[in-house]
Amino acid sequence: MTAAIDVKGLRKSYGSLEAVRGVDLEIATGEVFALLGPNGAGKTTIVEILEGYRRRDAGTVSVLGFDPARRDRALKERIGIVLQSTGVEQFLTVAEVIEMYRGYYPAPRPLDEIIDVVGLNEKRDDRVKTLSGGQQRRLDVAIGLAGDPELLFLDEPTTGFDPGARRRMWDAVKNLVSLGKTIFLTTHYMDEAQELANRVAVISAGRIVAEGPPRSIAGRELSHTIVRFRLPPRAPALPRSLKSSAATGDGRVEIEAADPVKVLHELTGWALEKNIALAELEVARPSLEDVYLRLTGGEAEAAE
Amino acid sequence: MNDLALTVRQVTYENRSFWRNPASAFFTFVFPIMFMIIFNLIFGSSKYSPFGSNATVSQFYTPALMAFSIITACYTNIAMGVVFAREEGILKRMRGTPLPPWVYLFARIAVSVMVAVLLVVIIGVFGRVFYHVKLPGVRTLPALAVALVVGAATFCAIGLAMTSFVPNVDAAPAVVNATIFPLLFISDVFIPIQGHGVLTHIADVFPVKHLSNAIIATYNPHTVGTGFKGKDLAIMGAWGVAALIVALRRFRWEPREQS
Ligand SMILES: Nc1ncnc2c1ncn2[C@@H]1O[C@H](COP(=O)(O)OP(=O)(O)O)[C@@H](O)[C@H]1O
Ligand SMILES: [Mg+2]
Numbered sequence: 134m135t136a137a138i139d140v141k142g143l144r145k146s147y148g149s150l151e152a153v154r155g156v157d158l159e160i161a162t163g164e165v166f167a168l169l170g171p172n173g174a175g176k177t178t179i180v181e182i183l184e185g186y187r188r189r190d191a192g193t194v195s196v197l198g199f200d201p202a203r204r205d206r207a208l209k210e211r212i213g214i215v216l217q218s219t220g221v222e223q224f225l226t227v228a229e230v231i232e233m234y235r236g237y238y239p240a241p242r243p244l245d246e247i248i249d250v251v252g253l254n255e256k257r258d259d260r261v262k263t264l265s266g267g268q269q270r271r272l273d274v275a276i277g278l279a280g281d282p283e284l285l286f287l288d289e290p291t292t293g294f295d296p297g298a299r300r301r302m303w304d305a306v307k308n309l310v311s312l313g314k315t316i317f318l319t320t321h322y323m324d325e326a327q328e329l330a331n332r333v334a335v336i337s338a339g340r341i342v343a344e345g346p347p348r349s350i351a352g353r354e355l356s357h358t359i360v361r362f363r364l365p366p367r368a369p370a371l372p373r374s375l376k377s378s379a380a381t382g383d384g385r386v387e388i389e390a391a392d393p394v395k396v397l398h399e400l401t402g403w404a405l406e407k408n409i410a411l412a413e414l415e416v417a418r419p420s421l422e423d424v425y426l427r428l429t430g431g432e433a434e435a436a437e
Numbered sequence: 438m439n440d441l442a443l444t445v446r447q448v449t450y451e452n453r454s455f456w457r458n459p460a461s462a463f464f465t466f467v468f469p470i471m472f473m474i475i476f477n478l479i480f481g482s483s484k485y486s487p488f489g490s491n492a493t494v495s496q497f498y499t500p501a502l503m504a505f506s507i508i509t510a511c512y513t514n515i516a517m518g519v520v521f522a523r524e525e526g527i528l529k530r531m532r533g534t535p536l537p538p539w540v541y542l543f544a545r546i547a548v549s550v551m552v553a554v555l556l557v558v559i560i561g562v563f564g565r566v567f568y569h570v571k572l573p574g575v576r577t578l579p580a581l582a583v584a585l586v587v588g589a590a591t592f593c594a595i596g597l598a599m600t601s602f603v604p605n606v607d608a609a610p611a612v613v614n615a616t617i618f619p620l621l622f623i624s625d626v627f628i629p630i631q632g633h634g635v636l637t638h639i640a641d642v643f644p645v646k647h648l649s650n651a652i653i654a655t656y657n658p659h660t661v662g663t664g665f666k667g668k669d670l671a672i673m674g675a676w677g678v679a680a681l682i683v684a685l686r687r688f689r690w691e692p693r694e695q696s
Contacts, residue, residue, distance in 0.1 A: 220525030
């Protein structure tokens, strides 16, 4: 089966800022793909190039066999777009807005089904301006579905949501998956990518730094063990063999260990000999979140 | 659906949106009527008439406020509404659908023109019923129709062009009003200025005065002939064409980057 999206060597700069620095992506039909990365990594730039809003500087892009930069009406009839932030006609009702957008497509999805999928049944006849933030976002998804697209783009569908609203959005997206849509999702939440996607690419500063099923991205890092502890002020320097893999910040030390038995033996031997208490000593496997933070250089933390 | 059916359908949605927005519907309609009442209260009892003998002040204000109606319904309404839709991201969302972009803009313009027509009729009836204004005869009626059509087209185009000079929603009322209000005062709309001072020379450059003059001529009892003001129509039309060119070159569909 041909790829729904095929991107090779994609580049885009804004003035002197290189926002996308050579990205390759291939998304198969029926796949739910998540582009995961912190704010400013280049996610929106990539999606909006795929949607035809922004021009690329270099690379080849194919979306359902079209070059999106040409803005073909035939392509727009087959994709659904949920932008990172967009308004909608405030004075129409939920049903009226969806109905208005349905009219633009040759083979729209039935109105009641759309309202069902996004769970806006009770709000059906309410004006858009009375909806909560989460409900408006689900209306965005409903509008994205109006034309019954083969391929749906979702740019950060749950950013800024409370846990309940996120859950409801996730349910809506899972409903779409059961309809067999190809979905291209961006997010800066690791758990969202894990919950929804069957494949994830982690992007940092315009480059893909890891790619694969959510459980196995960066498998090598996941297999490493982390030894954490806190050193008292004015403690002597760590032995050289440990120092090379240690990360220090205000007394907290984190050692990434491929061979934890050896590392712990050296560490505890050194601590006994120098009579140093290793406060908060902990031996742990990294979580997906840890791997993500490491891959993206800790920027995700700054993002939110 | 073919593009014609799409257009008709889009007009009905835009129309519904317009009437359900209390602020825009209310002010668009209230202002011209309010000015009609105020100006007639202030000047109605005076003997002065801009048309000279045997014509009341209302005979002037009825056509003058028809010009104002066209300007608020077309220029103000389109400039503010389109900037709002752009900054909200509504235009960007529309552009991601198969709807041809011109259908969307056409629908907005169509609603503005319908509102303008309705306002002109209301002002005309208001003047006739409450202030006994003499209607233009069959002789000048065609000139009135042409002036209204050229005026509506011109001020719609200027409204669209103006959106490209308004950076965001907060600036919209200031920019839109600041560009039009001074002209309304010096262009025989709010005040009949019949002199030849510097203000009239300034006003001569801009389209507002040419719209008001073209409409007023058809209501002036002393007008001889058909009342067509060829020069006024030509200057106004030139503004319309220039504005259209600016709009085509500069129009933005996407909100300014927030960063
Ligand atoms: N229109 C633009 N003009 C200038 N810089 C931009 C523009 N859009 C995005 N950027 C910059 O490009 C980088 C990537 O942005 P973006 O693609 O929005 O990232 P993300 O969606 O991952 O948060 C950021 O540094 C951002 O400030
Ligand atoms: Mg983004």
